[in-house]
Amino acid sequence: MHIEKMEELFRQWLQEKNFLAVKKEMSRLPVQDVAEILNHLDAKNSLLAFRLLPKDGAAEVFSYLSDKIRVAFSQMIEEDELKSLVEDLFFDDKIDFLEEMPANVVKKILQTTPESERRLINQFLNYPEDSAGSIMTIEFVDLKADMTVAQALTHIRYTAPKKETIYTCYVIDQERHLLGVVSLKDLVVADPDTRIEDLMDKQVIAVKTHDDREFVSSLFKKYDLLSMPVVDQENRLVGIITIDDVMDVLEAENTEDIQRMGGISPTEESYISQSPFTMAKNRLFWLMALMISATFTGRIIQKFEDFLQNMVILAAFIPMLMDTGGNAGSQSSTMVIRGLALGEIKTRDVFRVVAKEFMVSVIVGLSLAGLNFLRLVVIEQVSTTISLVVSLTLVVTVIMAKIVGGLLPLLAKMVKIDPAIMASPLITTIVDAMALVVYFYIAGLFIKI
Amino acid sequence: MHIEKMEELFRQWLQEKNFLAVKKEMSRLPVQDVAEILNHLDAKNSLLAFRLLPKDGAAEVFSYLSDKIRVAFSQMIEEDELKSLVEDLFFDDKIDFLEEMPANVVKKILQTTPESERRLINQFLNYPEDSAGSIMTIEFVDLKADMTVAQALTHIRYTAPKKETIYTCYVIDQERHLLGVVSLKDLVVADPDTRIEDLMDKQVIAVKTHDDREFVSSLFKKYDLLSMPVVDQENRLVGIITIDDVMDVLEAENTEDIQRMGGISPTEESYISQSPFTMAKNRLFWLMALMISATFTGRIIQKFEDFLQNMVILAAFIPMLMDTGGNAGSQSSTMVIRGLALGEIKTRDVFRVVAKEFMVSVIVGLSLAGLNFLRLVVIEQVSTTISLVVSLTLVVTVIMAKIVGGLLPLLAKMVKIDPAIMASPLITTIVDAMALVVYFYIAGLFIKI
Incomplete structure (x- = not known):
């Protein structure tokens, strides 16, 4: 039901x-x-x-x-x-x-x-918010290295009801130093007389209490873990993190990225439970910052005011050039931001990214400009000169937009700013200004008033 | 290292x-x-x-x-x-x-x-791509209802090495109908003579082979599962899905959403391994569609060409109005798209969303317009009339943008289109046109030529 x-x-x-x-x-x-x-x-x-x-x-x-x-x-x-x-x-x-x-x-x-x-x-x-310590629990099974498998299983049987998971057990010494891990699967399959120290995996993937939870979730993904030990500076076991909490972290981190990319200060509160005032607060900063930046774009138009007054038809293509540039740039930044978040792209790939975006932008730019030129000349019956100016601007804008869009998230990452900030809203504002400068410059070359 | x-x-x-x-x-x-x-x-x-x-x-x-x-x-x-x-x-x-x-x-x-x-x-x-069947495996432990716990444990011990997971076991009858599940934790803790049918949980959360993998991952998240049975139309157990694969699905679905929101046809290939041609192909469709839509925005400017020629200063505020409108709309659509993806917002919440976006947009719109009016009058020394026209347009645009941005993803969901399509690029294009119409209309009211 x-x-x-x-x-x-x-x-x-x-x-x-x-x-x-x-x-x-x-x-x-x-x-x-x-x-x-x-x-x-x-x-x-x-x-x-x-x-x-x-x-x-x-x-x-x-x-x-x-x-x-x-x-x-x-x-x-x-x-x-x-x-x-x-x-x-x-x-x-x-x-x-x-x-x-x-x-x-x-x-x-x-x-x-x-x-x-x-x-x-x-x-x-x-423990700091977003740290490994803040999502760990203390209800894990700890074993001693000199136990036999039979003893370990008895210990597990006895303590299981109070544990969050019994499927991975942690082997520690008297001072609680982490020595190894052993899975319940291995324990169930092993000979009851085997000693834990001979069965355990000594090569443990562990994190420290102050490690970032995003790093934790990337390790879970990479190593297909069900739980992971958290140790202090002296390698003493202080807690474990279980996969159900990591799933939540994964979603929260994705939400955070998506919100940043949408130009919103991230929040973990759900849409429904947020008050309009909190919402407005989370959105205002970026809107204001971008509004003020956009006025610089306006300045460019002001600078070419006389030119525009004589060729007011040029104004009609401003929205299309700005939008296409913004979209082309956002596509690139979206791909790079996501690639960085998934670890597929590293900062050392910067030249590779720029080269790739350049090639893609040439293909995309020429296709769009070609289509646009035909449309303007054949359907809209705009003069060839103006059609050419608009289409040329389109090619240059798309190439610049894609390189800027691919590059900025990487630069952000290098200086330890969240790359997600370099998404659509910011790229659009930057590219708009660039598109207009190019537009008026190319127009000035072709059209003499 | x-x-x-x-x-x-x-x-x-x-x-x-x-x-x-x-x-x-x-x-x-x-x-x-x-x-x-x-x-x-x-x-x-x-x-x-x-x-x-x-x-x-x-x-x-x-x-x-x-x-x-x-x-x-x-x-x-x-x-x-x-x-x-x-x-x-x-x-x-x-x-x-x-x-x-x-x-x-x-x-x-x-x-x-x-x-x-x-x-x-x-x-x-x-099995269709993105279906539960496409991510399941057959290496699970099946038990019979009339086994004792001791017999079950022996069976598990014997078959464990070939199984992907032994931590959740599935109880089936002669015709492989799924009767219940029992966790290894319960088996380990239980009395060895208990019969499986008395121990198993009959209330099984299962999916069908053709169910969408996104639905599967939402169940894992909700019920904190480690694995889940997949049954056919006759409730016969055909496979299980394990959490490591679900983690991958979760990331893939998030990537898909983010790419759609960036105006890119989704792909599971990594950024580095895609050829420039594939990339260009994945990006061209939306760029072309949006470029053509943006020409309608241009038409609006063309329509007001004479007006603009006499009041060319108005052109200088077009980028700011378009950008701010686009950003305000994207913020709302981003929040609603994510809320829908996480199941926090349901389609029946449509009035709630519109009401909330309206309230937020009034707060945000008035703040932005106030700031903008002051800036224009005090710093830029623009005439009061024009400052008023621009600021009024800003309020109206932000309100419209946020309502459209909040509404469109919900409408998409209702007609079974992926809401992620209603993100930044599309919203920006729609809002741009609306912003311009409002701008020239308000300007026409205040400025007589």
Whole structure:
């Protein structure tokens, strides 16, 4: 059944106080669907339904609820209930939750947390946003090198329910230095008497707590990992990152790139939940910056005002030249920005990119100019001179646009600016100015007034 | 060590015929790194190094090689060697490889394949591109409902080496109907005498062979899956999809969206490996279409030619108005396209989107116009009338641009067109025309000639 239909049913049942139906349906549905339904109910009904969940399921559903509804819950329920709920969460979900709660709620929850855990929580809350530390969890299986496979399996069996994953286990020494990894697959297949040190893979792919999460996700993609250890400066294991969180990182990073490329300050809030004021704020900076830059393009026209007054027909082709130049440049910058994000293009490829964009732009520019010349002369019956001026400008503009579009993201990367900024809006503004200068220059060569 | 340094070392060793060093280094490196190095060597050296790999590692490295180098290998090595190599591949890697090989190579390989497998391969090769069937594999663990946990674990232990994943097992009946799933975690924790049917989760999240791979990846994200069963019309299990392939799908779908949004026909080939002609082809269609559309914008200017001739100063503000309108519209379409791709926005949200864009555009439009008016009057010392005309146009354009930008992707989605097409290039062209009409209309109201 469609989830929207389900929401309707839930609303109806809750109104009729048919709690049995709600309870039954929630036990039948996957926790993610239950969370989605609760996210869409009003806070009061949502909490009503949430309280009907069995204790062990509640924490899981809670970890999938939206920030908005969780903040609402934390304001509606008693301190004790909130505390016991938070206790049942996986450690990384707990951190996520505390990060978005108002300071007084966090303080309340931490007050009665044992000293050792409180210290750990504070440590995790302090990892920089977008760092490996900020997405890791501590619920992993650690093994000792001198265990046998049989001992390891017993240990896993005993601790599994509290672990986020048991499929990759981490071998550490007394000081928690990371020695190796061993997969549950290897453990299951191996002879029970084999020692872990003989079975483990010593060549571990690990990250440091302060590594960027984008780097983390690129390693997951490259090495097809299900989880990855995070170590501190002394190579001591402090946590692991699991693939489900990496999937979220991957989407968030893609969203960030796409927003930057659209000339918007990136945000992780969803479209629907953002207020118009936040939205306006995220968009204004670039619009203003680009508006002011575009006035320089206007200056070029002003400079050629007399010329234009005598040849006002030239004005009619300005939009087409500007748009085509902008589009041609954006195509190139889009390709290069994406190539850089995927690691297919490196900064050392700069000459290769310029050479390629040049060749592409010659092919594209000539094709467009040819088509345009024919159209102007045959269909629009514009004079040959003007058709020639416009078409020549088109070729030059497309070539310049594509080289600039290919080059700027690479230059940005070299000076450690996010290449995504060098996308459509900025390229368009730059190329517009260039197109107009070329246009008036070529026109001046061919047309004497 | 950096992978580029490694490549240099490999080249040197191969030239010096120091095969021992190559062999030793390859056994130390992760297979993905070995593949990356081989991808960057010339085909002859690459094959030389490849042949130094142990037989069991060779297939794994092979599955990570680029298409280019694999085609080169298949032309350089003997039929027998190629065949034995292909035999060692996981089934989905085999299909991937056959898909990109020239027909004669495929024929050669299939000739000596046993009838049953050949039929299976042909079936897989026929699944539509971008379908669930095209990314699934057949190397999964299937269990019977009446097995005990102990029997299941023995079965898994015995078959594990040939399976892509053993962490989720699929329970089927005699006719291969999918009855449930059970995770290795549950098996390891459970009492050995428990029967699988009592342990398995009957509420299975599965897809059909012809479902879109984008839908598949959205399910993985939502339900935090590691693998997912694929069934035919009769609910018979035909394969599974694993998360490593889904990560690739996710990136490919994001790339596709980004390319569409940049006005490029999407391609899965990397920037570096595309020829300038392919690139030009992928870009020409949109450039031509948009160039022709932009001529309509030119027509608007032509229509107001006389007016413009008398008030040529108006021309100087055209680029700024066009650019700002285009940027404002692209921002909105970018946000809505991404929201739709992530499932945060549904088509039924259309009124909500329009209302939100209207509010945002009023805030943004007024801020920009205010700033612009001040700048024109105070800094540029333009007459109040013209400053007013330009600023008013700015407000109206921004409002229209944002509503059109927010609306078009939703309309596209409703009529089952990819919303990503309604991005920057198209929006810019549409908004440009609108901006000019508004500009001349408002100018006509305020300025009498």
